[in-house]
Amino acid sequence: MGSKVSSKMAAPTARVIQAVRPHAPLIKFPNRQGVPKPNAAAPPLISRPHVPLTPIPGTPDTLASIQLLPARYRRRPLSADEMDYIQRGGPE
Incomplete structure (x- = not known):
């Protein structure tokens, strides 16, 4: 009986998978390959x-x-209490 249920569920699933279209990105980011990256490790x-x-x-x-x-x-x-909590830097 369990196999009948799974075969009934498999058929609609197969149709759904066929109906899904390939992913089309909605956001396009500029190409930054040639832009130099900042060196965060460098001293100021x-x-x-x-x-x-x-x-x-x-x-x-x-003030008015x-x-x-x-x-x-x-x-x-x-x-x-809130001021004390902030002054000590958070939970103890």
Whole structure:
């Protein structure tokens, strides 16, 4: 009886396998064979000149603008337990 069930199941499976089309990739990545890879093991360049930070154009945040934010956009205050957990670097 078990062989009848498996033969009944095998026929539709064979039809499904025949109906599956070959894979066609939907995403195409550019060919980067000629682009040199960065050397992550190389030490950072110390001789690079220091570039001062430039402020981002626009109005700076003020305490009043932060207080006007709706509650859903405000940062949730941390409890003392959460601050201790962060200060010690995670679980003990």
